[in-house]
Amino acid sequence: MIVMLVAAGLAVGASIVVPMVMQRVVDGPVRHHDPGGLIWFGLAALALGALEALMVFLRRWTQSYASLSMEADVRDELYGHMQKLPLTFHDRWQSGQLLSRAITDIGVIRRFLSFGVIYLIVNVCQYVVVVVLLIRLYWPLGTLVALSAVPLFLISRGFARRFLTVSRQVQDSQGDLATYVEESAHGIRVIKAFGRRHHMFTRFTANADRVYGLAVERARLDSRFAPLYELIPNLSLAVIVVVGAVAVVQDHLTLGQLVAFATLQMGLVWPVESLGWILATGQEAMTAADRIYDVFDTEPTVVDRPGAVDVDRASVTGAVRFEGVRFGYPEGDRDVLAGIDLDIAPGETMALVGVTGSGKTTLVSLVPRLYDVTGGRITLDGRDVREYTLDSLRRTVATAFEEPILFSMSVRENLALGRPDATDAELAEALRVAQAEFVYELPWGLDTRVGEQGLSLSGGQRQRLALARAVVSRPKVLVLDDPLSALDVNTEALVEEALARVLAGTTALLVVHRPSTVALADRVALLEDGRITAVGTHSELLATVPSYRAVLSATADEDEDLAGWADQLPEGRGVAAR
Numbered sequence: 001m002i003v004m005l006v007a008a009g010l011a012v013g014a015s016i017v018v019p020m021v022m023q024r025v026v027d028g029p030v031r032h033h034d035p036g037g038l039i040w041f042g043l044a045a046l047a048l049g050a051l052e053a054l055m056v057f058l059r060r061w062t063q064s065y066a067s068l069s070m071e072a073d074v075r076d077e078l079y080g081h082m083q084k085l086p087l088t089f090h091d092r093w094q095s096g097q098l099l100s101r102a103i104t105d106i107g108v109i110r111r112f113l114s115f116g117v118i119y120l121i122v123n124v125c126q127y128v129v130v131v132v133l134l135i136r137l138y139w140p141l142g143t144l145v146a147l148s149a150v151p152l153f154l155i156s157r158g159f160a161r162r163f164l165t166v167s168r169q170v171q172d173s174q175g176d177l178a179t180y181v182e183e184s185a186h187g188i189r190v191i192k193a194f195g196r197r198h199h200m201f202t203r204f205t206a207n208a209d210r211v212y213g214l215a216v217e218r219a220r221l222d223s224r225f226a227p228l229y230e231l232i233p234n235l236s237l238a239v240i241v242v243v244g245a246v247a248v249v250q251d252h253l254t255l256g257q258l259v260a261f262a263t264l265q266m267g268l269v270w271p272v273e274s275l276g277w278i279l280a281t282g283q284e285a286m287t288a289a290d291r292i293y294d295v296f297d298t299e300p301t302v303v304d305r306p307g308a309v310d311v312d313r314a315s316v317t318g319a320v321r322f323e324g325v326r327f328g329y330p331e332g333d334r335d336v337l338a339g340i341d342l343d344i345a346p347g348e349t350m351a352l353v354g355v356t357g358s359g360k361t362t363l364v365s366l367v368p369r370l371y372d373v374t375g376g377r378i379t380l381d382g383r384d385v386r387e388y389t390l391d392s393l394r395r396t397v398a399t400a401f402e403e404p405i406l407f408s409m410s411v412r413e414n415l416a417l418g419r420p421d422a423t424d425a426e427l428a429e430a431l432r433v434a435q436a437e438f439v440y441e442l443p444w445g446l447d448t449r450v451g452e453q454g455l456s457l458s459g460g461q462r463q464r465l466a467l468a469r470a471v472v473s474r475p476k477v478l479v480l481d482d483p484l485s486a487l488d489v490n491t492e493a494l495v496e497e498a499l500a501r502v503l504a505g506t507t508a509l510l511v512v513h514r515p516s517t518v519a520l521a522d523r524v525a526l527l528e529d530g531r532i533t534a535v536g537t538h539s540e541l542l543a544t545v546p547s548y549r550a551v552l553s554a555t556a557d558e559d560e561d562l563a564g565w566a567d568q569l570p571e572g573r574g575v576a577a578r
């Protein structure tokens with residue numbers, strides 16, 4: 001910063017001294033017809049010009065370097081902070097709004113810091129120095145130039161106030177537009193399948209028109225004020241030339257002084273003109289900073305408690321217990337979970353069954369603390385999960401969701417999210433369990449890039465990769481949220497067969513919709529109205545709990561199948577619904 005300001009100061013100083021040299025040239029060699037004297041002045045002007053050029057280079061380089069570093073640092077920090085924020089924050093925020101903050105807003109601040117701030121400081125300093133010089137040269141005209149700062153100040157105040165409001169609206173509407181484009185890109189299949197291209201386009205143009213309208217309003221405001229910034233220094237210049245000429249005629253001023261005066265004043269035209277632009281970018285940067293602070297000001301709530309301990313992977317048995325667990329979403333008007341009591345023994349596989357929307361996904365999300373309970377507690381080996389460090393808890397509890405998200409990385413990197421140090425043999429084993437060996441047939445095998453920027457995989461293929469990602473971490477507790485829903489019956493059977501062996505030593509909580517997946521579980525828990533209303537083996541619940549039958553299957557055919565499965569199932573370890 002210091003180098004930057006010194007370089008900027010020297011550059012401006014050189015540009016101010018040049019008119020003083022011109023004054024000496026006009027009042028010296030030119031007036032006295034002494035061409036020899038011109039050489040020294042010429043050399044001095046050349047040296048000053050070279051100094052100015054060198055300082056401009058130094059200033060631009062240092063300011064660009066500093067502002068680009070700032071941009072990278074803030075972006076890193078913002079991304080890191082967004083990763084720490086709880087799911088309740090991400091549920092509430094549109095992705096486009098986060099995107100526009102991380103990309104556009106930080107860019108706006110960088111542009112202001114790289115040009116705006118420095119020019120603001122330099123231009124104000126230049127204005128003050130030049131005004132002092134002008135007053136010393138000829139005080140009546142110097143005072144006039146000084147007074148021209150008053151209307152400039154008033155204009156700037158009015159401009160800044162109005163520009164700030166419009167600027168915030170423009171940036172917010174750009175965020176909305178980004179969300180819309182992102183959603184449309186994700187949902188392009190649905191749009192095409194329903195033939196709703198025109199409808200979506202109309203909605204898009206409505207969004208885009210709003211951005212356009214607000215941007216035009218901002219531009220209109222800018223163009224209304226910009227001429228005033230041009231007018232004032234040019235008006236002062238005109239007055240200086242006329243009044244100065246009269247002063248020269250009346251011998252109050254030498255011709256050289258008038259030339260220096262006019263040149264110095266002309267040097268002020270750009271700094272004053274640029275004030276409008278600097279203020280506009282300054283207001284935009286302030287709005288951008290405000291928007292970024294909306295995110296920074298949100299405190300991460302799911303964090304390590306003071307004194308949190310690591311889960312000891314070597315000794316943890318994987319006993320999971322829900323004790324009076326309550327949970328409600330911040331925007332929800334009621335608790336989704338209204339007192340859950342459930343015991344899952346080490347190594348046991350518990351299936352969770354309930355009608356759609358009953359809270360199964362919510363319940364399993366609480367184990368790795370994707371959300372924190374709002375009442376009661378969940379324990380792992382008898383200890384509240386909130387007393388463990390988040391990192392170690394999430395390494396102990398692996399999760400595969402129904403919606404399998406793959407990142408734009410290679411298959412290997414996607415799997416490594418589950419366990420970075422997994423060997424090829426361990427990856428192969430996980431892929432076998434998940435029946436995802438198709439990856440070896442991909443063009444570059446495990447190194448094939450998948451996800452949005454890579455090869456498209458089918459829903460079932462993605463689900464199997466997500467399952468392999470969860471399995472490869474060899475977790476003590478495995479949470480599977482309907483992970484086989486997109487598989488055909490044969491593949492599902494193969495996955496289940498392999499998964500059953502993995503589950504033998506792992507505590508597992510499975511959300512299931514299909515009776516066939518229930519076969520994996522030792523016991524089943526039925527979730528109704530925010531509570532666990534029955535726990536037992538599949539056959540027991542089938543025989544004794546009518547609502548269980550109703551949830552799993554409504555048709556007579558399926559009932560027959562269910563009875564068939566029930567016969568093949570091992571006996572459970574208890575029926576008690578707590």
Ligand SMILES: Nc1ncnc2c1ncn2[C@@H]1O[C@H](COP(=O)(O)OP(=O)(O)OP(=O)(O)O)[C@@H](O)[C@H]1O
Pocket residue numbers: 091329330331332336354355356357358359360361362363
């Ligand atoms: N992020 C959220 N914010 C607010 N409410 C939510 C959120 N996620 C889910 N809900 C609400 O919580 C309730 C339970 O949802 P959840 O996804 O846990 O049900 P589910 O039993 O897993 O459903 P499904 O079987 O359809 O997957 C629903 O009423 C749902 O609308």
